[in-house]
Amino acid sequence: xSKKPKKxxxxxxxxxxxxxxxxxxAKRDAPPSGQDTAERIAQALETIAVHLAxxxxxxxxxxxxxHADAFIWHPDGRLAPVPHVSRVDxxxxxxxxxxxxxxxxxxxxxxxxxxxxNALLWGARGMGKSSLVKAAHASINRDRKPAERLKLIEIHxxxxxxxxALMELLRNAPFHVIVFCDDLSFDGNDASxxxxxxxxxxxxxxxxxxxxxxxxxxxxxxxxxxxxxxxRSTAINPGEAVEEKVSLSDRFxxxxxxxxxxxxEYLAMVKGYCGHFGIKLPEEELERxxxxxxxxxxxxxxxxxWQFTQELAGRMGVRLKLR
Numbered sequence: 001x002s003k004k005p006k007k008x009x010x011x012x013x014x015x016x017x018x019x020x021x022x023x024x025x026a027k028r029d030a031p032p033s034g035q036d037t038a039e040r041i042a043q044a045l046e047t048i049a050v051h052l053a054x055x056x057x058x059x060x061x062x063x064x065x066x067h068a069d070a071f072i073w074h075p076d077g078r079l080a081p082v083p084h085v086s087r088v089d090x091x092x093x094x095x096x097x098x099x100x101x102x103x104x105x106x107x108x109x110x111x112x113x114x115x116x117x118n119a120l121l122w123g124a125r126g127m128g129k130s131s132l133v134k135a136a137h138a139s140i141n142r143d144r145k146p147a148e149r150l151k152l153i154e155i156h157x158x159x160x161x162x163x164x165a166l167m168e169l170l171r172n173a174p175f176h177v178i179v180f181c182d183d184l185s186f187d188g189n190d191a192s193x194x195x196x197x198x199x200x201x202x203x204x205x206x207x208x209x210x211x212x213x214x215x216x217x218x219x220x221x222x223x224x225x226x227x228x229x230x231x232r233s234t235a236i237n238p239g240e241a242v243e244e245k246v247s248l249s250d251r252f253x254x255x256x257x258x259x260x261x262x263x264x265e266y267l268a269m270v271k272g273y274c275g276h277f278g279i280k281l282p283e284e285e286l287e288r289x290x291x292x293x294x295x296x297x298x299x300x301x302x303x304x305x306w307q308f309t310q311e312l313a314g315r316m317g318v319r320l321k322l323r
Contacts, residue, residue, distance in 0.1 A: 065175050069141060070152045073179075075162035077169070079153065090135035093128050093302065094272050095265035099256040100132060106254055107136050110212050111150045111176055117253030118200055118213040122220045126303030127258040129216035130182045137178060151177045157184055161195050171208040184215040185222050186248075200251035213252075220257075221249045261300055266290070269305035279309070279318050 064071070068081035093100060103119060110116035121129040137152045144150070153170075155163060160181070170177050199207055207213070215222075249255075261269070270290040274281065281289075293308040294300045313320050 065151050065173055065177070069149055070137075071154070073153050073155045073159065073162070073166050075159045075165070077165065079169075082154075085134055085138070085152070087134035087138060088131055088306075089276070090132075090139045092272055092276055093132060093135060094269045095261045095302070096128055096132060096258060099258065100136075102254070102256060103132060104136050104139060107140050107150070107178070110178075111140050111144075111148075113176070116212055118207075118251070119215070119254040119256060120222075120249060120252035121214070121216045121256045121258065122218065122249075123256075123258030124260045124301065125218055126299070126301030127261065128302040129256075129258055130180075131302070133178070133180055133182075133214050133216065147174075149175070151175045152180060153177055154180050154182065157181060160184075163195050163199050167199055167208055167211060170211050173210060175210065177211050179211055179213050181213070181215045184217045185219050197248055197251060200248075215252070220255075261302070263291070263300060266294060266300040266305055269302055270308060273305060273309040274312070277309070277313060277318060277320055279313055279316060281312070281316075 064079045064081075068083060070082040070085045071079040072082060073079060090100065090104075099121070103121075106116045106119060121132065123129070134152070137150060141149045153166070155166065163179075166179065170179075200213065267287055267290060270286065271283075273279075274286065289312070290305070290308055293311070294304050297304050297307075310320065312318075
């Protein structure tokens with residue numbers, strides 16, 4: 001009595017499963033058409049190519065350097081082109097004639113393939129150090145053919161440790177390149193300056209012949225004074241410790257010092273800007289307002305003169321076009 005349900009109940013179920021299984025298997029094993037296979041292969045190859053291109057490090061900076069005259073370096077290996085550099089015409093930089101002439105001569109020699117020095121522009125804030133570097137680059141390129149143009153690459157202070165990678169990227173590039181770091185300085189226990197020292201001089205490979213380094217800083221030795229004084233007070237041999245810190249700036253062959261400008265130089269800067277942009281104001285009134293502006297700022301410099309010019313132009317409805 002109990003055996004009959006066992007014999008009759010499961011048999012239809014097993015039979016139905018055996019009949020359904022071949023149909024499902026047949027559907028799974030059905031070969032795809034030739035067109036579908038080709039499409040899947042093409043998509044897979046395209047995906048692989050994209051991943052390989054993203055993961056592969058750049059081996060030469062030559063191709064990227066054709067796209068512009070100025071770039072921003074990113075530590076992941078990218079050179080981001082800068083179509084329009086924020087700069088002023090070199091003729092508008094007043095009160096720094098000697099430094100201007102020296103830097104342009106050094107830059108022109110380098111652009112023409114002759115020996116030139118790395119340059120450190122140091123001194124008073126707002127006196128046109130970074131403006132001079134950008135203006136000198138534009139001045140050298142003014143009458144050059146595309147294949148002979150000088151390239152400018154800015155590296156940010158926090159990315160200095162990636163400088164050796166940038167040098168490797170540029171070593172076989174077909175252009176001469178200025179690597180520029182604005183407001184370069186080191187504080188506390190920051191040891192990234194050692195990467196810069198190795199690139200400037202002392203490393204086995206050294207600096208590539210087609211690369212020169214320009215840096216600006218408010219500090220002559222690129223290090224905070226208390227950083228040097230701490231070395232004197234805590235080191236067993238203070239002389240050697242200080243030499244280690246100060247030797248960085250010594251590796252720049254060209255030092256250009258920028259000092260605070262006089263009142264006459266400051267007024268000459270203001271008048272130069274106003275004349276260039278067509279800002280018309282009686283001379284006595286212009287001088288009075290410019291001096292009042294500098295007094296409220298507590299300093300006289302090229303930056304203060306430019307800020308006053310912007311204020312005056314905005315008040316008078318004059319547009320300022322730097323390029």
